[in-house]
Amino acid sequence: MAKKRTRRAGPSSTHRSEPIESTSQDDPTRNSVYSHTKRHRWLTTFFIILPAISILIYRQSYYAATTVIDADKTYVYQRGLVKTDLTYREVLNENSRVSENISRRNFGNPVLAYITPWNSKGYDLAKKFRSKITHLSPVWYELKNEGSKLILHGRHNADRGWISDIRTKGSALILPRVVLEATPVELLKKKRLREKAINLIIKECKKMEYDGIVLESWSRWVAYGILHNSDLRNMALQFIKQLGEAMHAVRLEGNDKKNLQLVYVIGPPRTDKLQEHDFGPEELQALYDAVDGFSLMTYDHSSPYNPGPNAPLKWIRSTLHFLVGAGSKGRRSAEKIFVGINFYGNDFVLSGGLGGGPIISHEYLSVLEQHKPVIQWEENSAEHFFLYSDNKHVQHAVFYPTLMSLAMRLEEALSWGAGISIWEVGQGLEYFFDIL
Ligand SMILES: *[C@@H]1O[C@H](CO)[C@@H](O)[C@H](O)[C@H]1NC(C)=O
Numbered sequence: 001m002a003k004k005r006t007r008r009a010g011p012s013s014t015h016r017s018e019p020i021e022s023t024s025q026d027d028p029t030r031n032s033v034y035s036h037t038k039r040h041r042w043l044t045t046f047f048i049i050l051p052a053i054s055i056l057i058y059r060q061s062y063y064a065a066t067t068v069i070d071a072d073k074t075y076v077y078q079r080g081l082v083k084t085d086l087t088y089r090e091v092l093n094e095n096s097r098v099s100e101n102i103s104r105r106n107f108g109n110p111v112l113a114y115i116t117p118w119n120s121k122g123y124d125l126a127k128k129f130r131s132k133i134t135h136l137s138p139v140w141y142e143l144k145n146e147g148s149k150l151i152l153h154g155r156h157n158a159d160r161g162w163i164s165d166i167r168t169k170g171s172a173l174i175l176p177r178v179v180l181e182a183t184p185v186e187l188l189k190k191k192r193l194r195e196k197a198i199n200l201i202i203k204e205c206k207k208m209e210y211d212g213i214v215l216e217s218w219s220r221w222v223a224y225g226i227l228h229n230s231d232l233r234n235m236a237l238q239f240i241k242q243l244g245e246a247m248h249a250v251r252l253e254g255n256d257k258k259n260l261q262l263v264y265v266i267g268p269p270r271t272d273k274l275q276e277h278d279f280g281p282e283e284l285q286a287l288y289d290a291v292d293g294f295s296l297m298t299y300d301h302s303s304p305y306n307p308g309p310n311a312p313l314k315w316i317r318s319t320l321h322f323l324v325g326a327g328s329k330g331r332r333s334a335e336k337i338f339v340g341i342n343f344y345g346n347d348f349v350l351s352g353g354l355g356g357g358p359i360i361s362h363e364y365l366s367v368l369e370q371h372k373p374v375i376q377w378e379e380n381s382a383e384h385f386f387l388y389s390d391n392k393h394v395q396h397a398v399f400y401p402t403l404m405s406l407a408m409r410l411e412e413a414l415s416w417g418a419g420i421s422i423w424e425v426g427q428g429l430e431y432f433f434d435i436l
Pocket residue numbers: 101102103104105
């Protein structure tokens with residue numbers, strides 16, 4: 001068990017940092033001059049003008065914004081920590097304190113939590129706070145080609161001891177993530193291979209007594225460039241439907257009401273105009289009945305080439321609006337969406353060249369300790385950030401979630417009737433769980 005839980009320094013685990021997913025619009029080599037100018041302009045406006053204004057505005061309105069989720073109940077609310085005018089000292093003092101009763105849920109909608117084999121903290125936190133989690137997705141499997149054969153890799157990651165701990169004292173469904181790495185054209189065109197893929201997944205679920213899987217394939221199909229072809233695009237949707245239907249037809253032993261579940265990973269559109277390869281409202285409707293949920297990756301809006309907030313609230317809102325529309329029909333569709341929430345942050349380099357990248361809890365805390373920064377609230381994105389100079393006098397900007405930024409995203413999800421999906425629980429601070 002210890003062997004496969006070796007720690008890795010940074011979260012090379014965020015979906016977008018997996019190599020295959022970089023798209024042309026954030027490819028730095030394509031238009032570096034443009035990005036540089038744009039970046040420069042952004043830095044000037046963002047870090048000099050906006051914070052001053054937004055803090056003034058926000059000071060007047062934040063009390064109204066903090067009252068929604070059981071405000072007088074959990075520890076972090078009682079201590080008044082869910083607020084915009086946060087200090088580094090408060091974060092350092094309080095980040096591991098939570099309510100006495102850690103079983104009580106404060107966020108009533110589904111909570112899907114991702115866990116990665118390279119961050120053991122995720123396993124521990126998921127176990128401790130399992131009552132607050134409805135769906136657990138350990139990142140364990142890949143479906144690959146080996147010669148002409150299809151192979152499901154990843155059983156060696158599965159931690160049976162941990163699974164049985166979760167099972168004995170909790171009710172969270174265990175849905176390991178499976179990434180479809182197999183060459184798509186062949187897979188989608190050949191009935192034999194499609195059936196084989198579905199059988200491999202179902203057999204593994206039965207053998208390991210999983211409740212289903214979280215499937216990630218759209219990003220891979222985008223990378224292979226197959227979604228521009230409308231025939232292949234239809235075959236891709238058909239394949240997911242076929243998988244969902246096959247999984248739903250499997251009754252789990254010991255409980256004749258339950259069947260295997262399929263949650264499908266989708267990304268937000270990256271530009272204002274819908275691209276051919278984007279997963280849009282039509283795809284959502286096409287798959288709606290065949291899947292049990294959509295894990296929507298609403299994070300990584302910024303990057304070292306375009307530093308800024310990780311997941312601006314307005315962008316999350318507009319993504320939901322785009323996918324399900326407005327009104328009561330939209331609200332009904334949003335019930336199957338797990339709105340993505342990042343538990344990691346970014347430490348961007350602002351001077352002397354591009355750089356920086358994701359940071360996780362212990363890195364964040366150590367920067368707070370060392371630099372004692374002034375944490376600022378940025379109203380427009382509804383995220384906290386701070387600036388600091390390292391010992392080589394290089395300027396950095398750090399965006400990392402806070403109780404306030406999380407609370408506002410939970411409210412947003414609730415207002416849509418949606419759940420949330422957290423990437424990745426081991427990268428967050430312990431007191432984040434107090435508002436879940
Ligand atoms: C903790 O909260 C749960 C859920 O609300 C409740 O059932 C349980 O009785 C509480 N435990 C204690 C010790 O108060």
